[in-house]
Amino acid sequence: MENxxxxxAIVVVTALAFDFTNGFHDxxxxxxxxxxxxxxKPKVAVAMSAVLNLVGAFLSVEVANTISKGLVDETGxxxxxxxxxxxxxxxxxLLTWLVGLPSSSSHALMGGLIxxxxxxxxxxxxxxxxxVTKVLIPAIxxxxxxxxAALLATRLMYTLGKKADGKAAAKGYRTGQIxxxxxxxxxxGTNDAQKTMGIITLALVAGGAVAPxxxxxxxxxxxxxxAIALGTYLGGWRIIRTMGKGLTDLQPQQGxxxxxxxxxxxxxxxxxxxxxxxxxxxxxSVMGAGLGRKGGVVRWSTATRMFVAWGLTLPAxxxxxxxxxxxxxFGAWGTAVVAVFLIASSAAIWKLSRRExxxxxxxxxxxxxxxxxxxxxxxxxPPPAGTATExxxxxxPAPSSEPAPSQATV
Numbered sequence: 001m002e003n004x005x006x007x008x009a010i011v012v013v014t015a016l017a018f019d020f021t022n023g024f025h026d027x028x029x030x031x032x033x034x035x036x037x038x039x040x041k042p043k044v045a046v047a048m049s050a051v052l053n054l055v056g057a058f059l060s061v062e063v064a065n066t067i068s069k070g071l072v073d074e075t076g077x078x079x080x081x082x083x084x085x086x087x088x089x090x091x092x093x094l095l096t097w098l099v100g101l102p103s104s105s106s107h108a109l110m111g112g113l114i115x116x117x118x119x120x121x122x123x124x125x126x127x128x129x130x131x132v133t134k135v136l137i138p139a140i141x142x143x144x145x146x147x148x149a150a151l152l153a154t155r156l157m158y159t160l161g162k163k164a165d166g167k168a169a170a171k172g173y174r175t176g177q178i179x180x181x182x183x184x185x186x187x188x189g190t191n192d193a194q195k196t197m198g199i200i201t202l203a204l205v206a207g208g209a210v211a212p213x214x215x216x217x218x219x220x221x222x223x224x225x226x227a228i229a230l231g232t233y234l235g236g237w238r239i240i241r242t243m244g245k246g247l248t249d250l251q252p253q254q255g256x257x258x259x260x261x262x263x264x265x266x267x268x269x270x271x272x273x274x275x276x277x278x279x280x281x282x283x284x285s286v287m288g289a290g291l292g293r294k295g296g297v298v299r300w301s302t303a304t305r306m307f308v309a310w311g312l313t314l315p316a317x318x319x320x321x322x323x324x325x326x327x328x329x330f331g332a333w334g335t336a337v338v339a340v341f342l343i344a345s346s347a348a349i350w351k352l353s354r355r356e357x358x359x360x361x362x363x364x365x366x367x368x369x370x371x372x373x374x375x376x377x378x379x380x381x382p383p384p385a386g387t388a389t390e391x392x393x394x395x396x397p398a399p400s401s402e403p404a405p406s407q408a409t410v
Contacts, residue, residue: 005079007335008203008207010083010335011082011083011086012200012203014086014087014342015082015086015200016224017086018090018109019224019228021094021231022109022192022195022196023050023227023228023229023231023233023234024231024236025096025103025105026192026278026279027049027231027232028239028243029188029243029262029281030184030185030259031048031049032240032282033243033250033286033289034255035363035364036255036364037174039175039177039178039255040181042240042360046233046360049232049233050232052186052189053185053192053229054226054229056191056193056225057193057197057221057228057229059186059189072114072117072125072127073121073125074202074205077202079203080120080328080329081119082202084112084322084324085112085113085115085324086112086199087112087321087342088317088319089111089112089317089321090346091320091346092108092112092317094345094349095349096239096313097236097238098238099238100238100239100246100358101306102242102282103306103313104139104277105192105195105277105279107277107310107313107317108313108317109195109199110314110317111314111315111316111317112321113199113321114126114131115321116322118318119321120325142269142277142281143285144284145265145284146261146262146285147288149265150257150262150287150289150292151291153260153292154253154289154293156257157257158294161253173253174252176256177252177255180256180259180260183260183263184259187278188266189225192278193228196227197221200216200223200224201214201220204217235360237359237360237363240363241363241364241365244363247286247303248286248290248296248298248299253293254293255289261285262281262284265285269281
C-alpha cells in the first residue's frame with residue numbers, strides 16, 4: 001500500500017460517492033412495489049433493504065472481476081481515467097434521480113469507464129466481446145425475461161387464488177412480497193455493490209497499490225457494502241414513486257410476482273458474472289406484472305420515457321467521462337477543475353430537487369395522470385375472481401345516491 005497516492009485516494013472516495021448514489025438511486029428496485037402495495041411502511045422498507053444490500057455485498061465477487069479484469073485493458077489505465085469515468089456515472093445518476101426516472105447505475109458506470117478509457121488509450125483498450133456478451137446482451141434480455149416471467153407468475157397467482165378468501169389471500173401475498181423484496185435487496189447488493197468494488201480494484205491496479213488480476217481486498221468489499229447500504233437507507237423517493245405508482249397500479253399478488261421474478265434473474269446473472277442492470281430487471285418485471293392481471297395496464301408514457309433514458313445512459317455517461325478525462329489530461333489542475341465541477345453540479349442538482357420534495361410522507365402520491373387507454377380498459381374490464389376488496393374499489397366507481405343522468409356526460 002506504499003503506492004497509495006493522493007489521486008488514488010481521490011478516486012476511491014469518488015467511487016464510494018458513486019456507490020452511495022447507486023444505493024439511493026436503486027432503492028426503488030427492491031422496495032417500490034412493497035411500498036406501493038402497503039406491504040411495508042416506507043422507512044421500514046428502506047431500512048430492511050439497506051441491511052440486505054450490505055449482506056449481499058459479501059456473497060460474491062464475480063461481477064467485480066468482470067469490471068476490474070474484463071471490460072477494459074488494465075495496462076496503461078491511469079487512476080485519472082477511473083476518476084473521469086466516475087464523474088460521468090455520478091452526474092447521470094443524479095440527473096435521472098432529479099426527474100424520477102429509473103435508469104441503470106450499472107450502465108452509467110460502464111459508459112463512463114468506456115468513454116474515459118477511449119479518450120485515454122483508444123478504442124482498442126475496450127474489450128468489445130466482454131461489452132457485448134456481459135453488458136449489452138443482458139441489458140436487452142433482462143427486462144424481457146423478467147417481464148415475461150412476472151406476467152406468467154401474476155396470471156398463475158390469480159388462477160390459484162380464485163377460490164381463496166380475498167382479504168386472507170392479500171395478507172398472504174403481502175407477506176410473500178416482503179420476503180421476495182428482501183431477496184431483491186440481497187441480489188442488488190450481490191450485483192451492484194460489486195460494481196464499485198470492481199472499479200476501486202481497477203484503480204488500485206492502475207495506481208500500483210495491488211497486483212494485476214487481484215480480487216477486491218476485504219476493505220474494498222466492506223466500504224462498498226457500507227456506502228451502498230447508507231445510500232439505500234436514505235431512499236431514492238422520486239424513483240420509488242415512479243416505479244411503484246407511475247408505471248402501473250399493483251396489487252399484492254402482482255407485487256409478489258414482480259419481485260420474485262426480478263430477484264431470480266438478478267441472482268442468476270450475478271452467479272454468471274453478468275454486469276446486469278437491476279433497474280432493467282425490476283422495471284421489466286413490474287410492467288409484466290401490470291399486464292398479467294386482467295384489467296391491469298401499463299402507463300406507456302412513463303415507460304417510454306424510461307426506455308429513452310435507458311438508451312441514453314451508456315452514450316451520455318461515456319461522453320461526460322471522455323470530456324472529464326480530456327481535462328484531467330492537463331495535469332493536477334485539470335483534475336482539480338473536474339472535481340470542482342462535479343461538486344458544484346451535484347450541489348446544483350440537489351438544490352433543484354428541493355423545489356418539489358418527495359419523501360416517505362408523499363411517495364405514494366402519484367402525479368402521473370391516467371391516459372385515455374388506461375382509463376377505458378380499467379373501466380370496462382371486470383376484476384378477476386378472488387381479488388381483494390381493494391381491487392374492486394380501484395377499478396369500479398363508488399355508487400352514488402344521485403339518480404343517473406339521462407345522457408352520458410362527455
